[in-house]
Amino acid sequence: MSAEHVDLKDRAVGDRYHFGDAAAVPAPLAEQPSAPSAPRTRRSFWLRTSLRVVRNAAVAVVLLTLVPVAMVAVRGDKLMRSYELSDNTRIRMALTERLRFMTLPRNPSITPLDAGRALASLVEPSEKPYDAKHELVVVRRHAPWDSLKISAGMFPSAQPIGMRTTPSFDVIKAAAKGFSPAERAYLQAIAVAPIWRDVSIVARAPAVDINGARFSLPFAPGVTWEQLPILRGRQLSDIGNAALSRAAWFLSNGQRDSAETTLRTIISFGFALMDNGTTLVDQFTA
Known part of the structure; x- marks a missing residue:
């Protein structure tokens, strides 16, 4: 299976970063894994001047996937309200909102329910018997990154950070130096995975019906929001992290437009959760 090349010619975004023709130059296949550092060469110049859109988009992805793990396990509004009003949260929300210009155009042919079903397919349902009474089986x-392993010597300059299983943000920089055969095989497995089709549906939908796609409606009398299962934020955050690897794969093949689209898609995906989440937990999952 080969990855689809996605061309993006959005001057409203691209012109902010002054790209030149060098953006289409493919990175060569490295004989060895990408090194932690390299001498200043024409490649490093290409990296500085030709990858600004992609790297800025990658930074945006990192911001959108900095999810407080504790938040996705919290139920109840009191704690959520106090978190929402904290200075740290206000700053983060303001910084995130400034990224909205990087979102992709909406596709009006995608219905809210279709987008909700695509989102539901990206997370495991709750394992609690009580939740099973409400949640639809999807x-x-x-997600290939659940089973892929990074062996010794792979991605030395972009090792996974914390609980993440995929390469760090620095995999974007490593793309200009080239990847080893083992690294390329790893990145390709992520890049061509069918899961990205569902991510794109959510990202481009004008609206997302999260509840209609996840729950058996109508709810029984007396059911409160606190009793309903929440989205598994860790799995959604993993998608954002994996998008960096997918973008790096496209970059290593000289497909800068596809790399940019990959990262703008995940930014749009994050905003879809923020804009359509029915609880603060859903919104902070982004």
Whole structure:
């Protein structure tokens, strides 16, 4: 299976970063894994001047996936309200809002329910028996990063950070130096995975019906929001982290437009959660 090349010619975004023709130059296949550092060469110049859109988009992805893990396990509005009003949260929300110009155009042919079903396919349903009474059974789309392993010597300059299983943000920089065969195989497995189709549906939808796609409606009398299962934020955050690897794969093949689209898609995906979440937990998952 080969990855689809996605061309993006959005001057409203691209012109802010002054790209030249060098953006289409493919990075060569490295004989060895990408090194932690390299001498200043024409490649490093290409990296500085030709990847600004992608790297800025990658920074945006990192901001959108900095999810407080504790938040996605919290139920109840009191704590959520206090978190929302904290200075740290206000700053983060303001910084995130400034990224909205990087979102992709909406596709009016995508219905809210279709987008909700695509979102539901990206996370495992709750394992609690009580939740099963409300939550629809949806088979989760396979996420290759759940089973892929980074062996010794791979991505030395972009090792996973914390709980993440995919390479760090620095994999974007490593793309200009080239990847080893093992690294390329790893990145390709992520890049061509069918899961990105569902991510794109959510990202481009004008609206997302999260509840209609996840729950058996109508709710029984007396059911409160605190009793309903929440989205698994860790799995959604993993998608954002994996998008960096997908973008790096496209960059290593000289497909700068596809790399940019990949990252703008995940930014749009994050805003879809923020704009359509029915609880603060859903919104902070972005």
